[in-house]
Amino acid sequence: MNPAYSVIFFTTASGAGYGLLVWLCLAEVAGLLPDHRWLPFGTLALALALATAGLLSSTFHLGHPERAWRALSQWRSSWLSREGVAALATYVPAGLLGLIWLFGLSSPLVPVLCLLSVAGAVATVWCTGMIYGSLRTIHQWNQPLVPVIYLALAAASGAVLLALILSVWGLVWPALLALVALGAALALKLAYFARIDGSSAGYTVQMALGLSPDARVRVLDPPHSRPNFVMREMGYQVGRRHATRLRRIALGALFGAPLVLIVVSLFGFAPALLTLAVLSLALGLIVERWLFFAEARHVSMLYYGQSEA
């Protein structure tokens, strides 16, 4: 699948934003946040800014951004629509929280709003994951692990961000949380790679063309001698060797480096080290998301020379 940069940015940035939102709200409810006038608001603003930037960038990918509002209408069947609804719905409690915190008010509603925000954020990320996870046409996406990983990566990236922020106050628990979240995400991602490697949905070119399973098939001429929309969009594929290298980079940047940096940060220089961790994580996320697309094989490519999908 063609990795569209706007989509990569959208899913990674909004994932981190929603992750941060979740941890922020949970910490608030648990009363774990240091008492600082601007901390909750500032963090919330950052979380919403990331989420919003992501959402906005996803509309760049649309042919008609001005009609984007229409995407809210089909929540009964479409995960993309649900994602939009959930994202917008999350703005309500999160926005109220923001107002409360902006004006430094205290309200009994805060825990409720926090929990609602958490629910909204989790739902939004889940929907994002399900947009991909529900596509039966792409075996590498059509995995139960996919939405879970979307959640786990959102949680991990949110946690690392929170760890960086709270490191200013010298808090250690967020770093530990980040370690746990990263570890969990790493485990899931490894499980995912293991799951998709060498497996396919079992669709074959013979099925696509209605031939007996032992028929041999090769493309003589594609419909057009230059790539068409389908080949560009669905036919994008990264070579196996590249994929392996990129996986290493992704795992190193996304998990390896941040894990080490966070552990070291427990012993000092936390803000600086965690800043590095965030940067590495961002790079890793982008590579991971790029690979998520580039390793995905669409079943329609059976008509364009692929023998299995």
Added chain:
Amino acid sequence: MPSQPKVAMDIPAGDTMRQTTCYICACRCGINVHLKDGKVKYIEGNRNHPVNKGVLCGKGSAGIMQHYSPARLRAPMKRVGPRGSGQFEEISWDEALELATDWLGSVRKKDPRKLAFFTGRDQSQSLTGFWAMQYGTPNFAAHGGFCSVNMAAGGLYTFGGAFWEFGDPDWDLTKYFVLFGVAEDHASNPIKIGIGKLKARGAKIVSVNPVRTGYNAVADEWVGIRPGTDGLFVGALIHELFRTEQIDLDYLVRYTNAPWLVIDAPGTARDGLFARDASGNPLAWDTAKGGLVNGKAAGITPALTGRRDLPDGSTARPVFELMAERYMGGDYTPEAVEDRTGVPADQIRRIAAELAHVAFQEEIVLDRPWTDWAGRRHDKMIGRPVSMHAMRGISAHSNGFQTCRMIHLLQILLGSIDSPGGFRYKPPYPKQTPPNLLPHGASGDIKPEMPLGGPHLGFPHGPEHLLLDDAGQPSRLDKGFSWDAPMSAHGLMHMVINNAATRDPYGIDVLFMYMANMAWNSSMNVPGTLDALTAKDDAGNYKIPKIIYSDAYYSETVPFADLILPDTTYLERWDCISLLDRPISEPELVADAIRQPVVTPDRNVRGFQEVLIDLGARLKLPKFVNEDGSPKYPGGYPDYIVNHERKPGIGPLAGFRGADGEDSCVGAPNPDQLDKYIENGAFFGLHMAPEHAYFRHANRGYLDWGIEKGIRMSAEPTIFQLYSEPLQKFRLAAQGHGDRQPPERARDRIRAHFDPLPFWYPPLEEQAVSGYPLHAITQRPMHMYHSWGSQNAWLRQITAANRLYIHDSVGAQIGVVDDDWVWLRSHLGRVKCQVRLMEGVNPLTVWTWNAIGKRKGAWGLDDDAPESNQGFLLNHLISELLPAGGGGYRYSNSDPITGQAAWFDLRVAIEKADGAGETEPRFEPLGHASQPPSPRKLAFGRSFRKART
């Protein structure tokens, strides 16, 4: 559930619909052109049209992009830079026509030979040929010589019809169809419609073709033959028919010269000619009478075998016996041919058996009484439902004439020519064998300011009809009808530029061309042709001093002309597809058609025919001016179409003649004729009576009706010439008989090839070169027409670059996989191209799609277009001349009998090329400053968008 949007379902196809004839290829389908606000919106097939019956091909359906091509020429132009530079100055039509008149007029005054007028993909040959005749130059032909004259000549010399577009398999009745060497052909839609019919009925389709694509892909059986060996394969089928005694002897006796006696008197001037009686009738041996009789007479019981004594003491044997001897001999046994053809002997035997089985055990009986030429009444028509079609896979080889004849022999032995379920003539065929149409243009016939004595192209019956000068040299520039190509019924357009530049046989002053991309895909040896077009003499003048060219688009040839006469597109002009030329008839329908302008040109262009008629008047060519010198057709081409009469009552169009428009074929000009055509859907069709629809070579009713309708010259039947006496006459000349004999260098060549009975010989290039193990051929893509298609924004998305298709085993041998680059070498040069591997190809054959490669700067394409960077032509490898034989003379790379260009004789070697890259050779980009830039994107139809919901 929410309500669905309402879709507007009442938007008409357009606001106006006009009917005309498609011209994107030579198939000439009827089209309905829907216009909206004066713009072409949709083109569909005309359901009533006899050719396409409503369907349309991939090209015709992309006509919008052909019509709105950015490569269209815009105005007359005069060259201002060197040839090839593409530097032109736009001039007015007046200036252009004056210039042309000046150039052409002075040539006509001095020596009309010095004009060579060649018209390529011409569909108005009855006009262009007539014009050239009036001008008086012998140097006229259209594309037939480089196209498929072998098929036309092979058929016309044999049975008075031909494959190509002169006849059709009986699609509705045939049960077994053999297709030889066809990828697409002129009858593009009819063949496809026919294949659909065969499939619907479950008839068997056998394809004989080195490549399994297109029609050959859907065949029930594929014979992946080695190129150039069909004569062996067909010979072996004939062998099998003889061996198993499955031949329609009655048919042979009734319709062919099988019983005619051939004189056996080696060394004499009569050897191999037919024994004839005093009045010139061929003799046969009558078994009932026990004596010699007129072989053409009705009611004889001729012997097919047995040597007979002639009154003069010599002996003679019937044609049948000679045939049996040839094909029963060892050369044509399935085992003898299997290695060379690549067709297993078993397969040959089975196909022969199937052919015979269908012809004789599954015969068709139509309850349709008819009368034969001798007045004998038959109450039934017995059909042999085996049919065949063949085209360039046979004809584009230097043995194509004989191979084509052999296929006709096979059809005739099975009794299937014009029999129900067999191969059917399309009127005005059948003609006589050979047709009574002789070539004109021998040197004595050429005089300043005088028309030629008759049409240029014809069918010599012997050496006496060659077009030579007093010294025995060719009188035509292309050496047509000379000893180099005695029966070149369509000329040799592929030799014109080269011969003109080398001044062999002579130089010319003006080369006038129409609709032929001779600087590219229709020439052999493209680099050599480009040299010839730009070659200068010692004085620094071009060896071809003046070139006038009419094209509609900025093709590769345009930059080489000195004067450009820009044509309209096919939707902007009048035209006439005439029975005098190549009509659109179907087997039971005499038909012709017109084109009418359905849109008005938005550029300063004129229809070429319009211009030619204007030039004719300016030059005062006899039939183009009145006595007082005023133009005879002041109304231009439509005026000519309606009012020109070739013979009294016979004009370009056959329909709606006579003052009231009620006459067909013969009748006075009708001023409203074109309106009638338009009313009728831009064509005219005259059905023939069912009892006239078969056996027309010998059908009394048809023969008489044909004469009445002016489509038949002779009331005599057409007798199939299994044994072709004209060939023997040439051979006798080569053996030293007669007063017209070939030059020494040509004797062996003529002796060897002019065999009156079809036989197989290896293609000439194969005989002349070694070290090139593979055959290289091209195929037409169904969705592209030669070079025209690449300017079409839609078609070029389907194929913007061609690959060289090679068999897996060749790939393995030289170590290449898909998309690798290879060098392909021939005795002429080398080409670098990209491969694709396949299994459905004869292993000794490589092939590519024809004419996809383009030169930079042409066709409105960007310089980085795949057509010019990855696309390639095999033409760079095909020499127009054969390697020098003994004596150093280089013959044209053509069939020695007909001069048919031998495109598919090409032999190559292949090797892996290093690295990636681009095709080679690549030529300097052509300048194209006179053309507007091509758009970066298209959204055709945006203006037609309406509220849809």
Added chain:
Amino acid sequence: MTSLPACTDKKLGLSIDLDICVGCQACVTSCKEWNTGGYSAPLSDHDPYGADPSGAWLNRVHSFEVSEPGWARTLHFPRSCLHCESPECVTVCPTGASYKRTEDGIVLVNPDTCIGCKLCSWACPYGAREYDHDDGVMKKCTLCVDRIYNDTLPEEDRVPACVRACPTGARAFGDFADPDSAVSRAAEERGGFDLLKEFGIGPVNTYLPPRRGPAAQANPHQPGHPATSPNGARVAPLPASLAKPGGTLEKLFAWADRALTR
């Protein structure tokens, strides 16, 4: 809208005969031609005269070489939207622009509400959806909905443009819900099949398989050449009923004389 109708009154679709299709591309360009001026107007083209020409097409023809033991051929394979019975291209659509019509099952995109998110193209297993970069919306085969009900067209022309053009008659249009329709009967008789049936999306368009006759296509055998076809040259033997004894010239002449004097 994105929700699917429980069932449709008709199941309109195409039947495509792979045995007949010669790969001529007529259906491809006639489709483009009608639709670039019709419901889907325009079907844009990018770089039409340049290095990388591409555009929106609603129908494409692939060519394959296929072989099964003892049988081989080149297969031309037209492919457009199959108007599936449970089209996931519709259910994923966030805007409702994609929908399946209740009355006839045609799957359409409403170009006035589509936001161009391309998700539907990801959901279609056949690659049958075409994004128009210039127009910013998704396009697809409309089954020529603006022809088949269009009473400004002569009745016989109320068929899809591709069916109207196809010179071999490999394409047919009809109602698969009606077991007596020509397309249903052809599917029944010829063993019509669903593309990628295993995917289970219920394509309505049906493909008729290439015939595998007794005299299967033989791969070329070319002695003296290293090529031996991987799946082996298979030439059906001569059926005994067609075999005739061999003859000599003398026998032939005797036969000819006999036959003619009968």
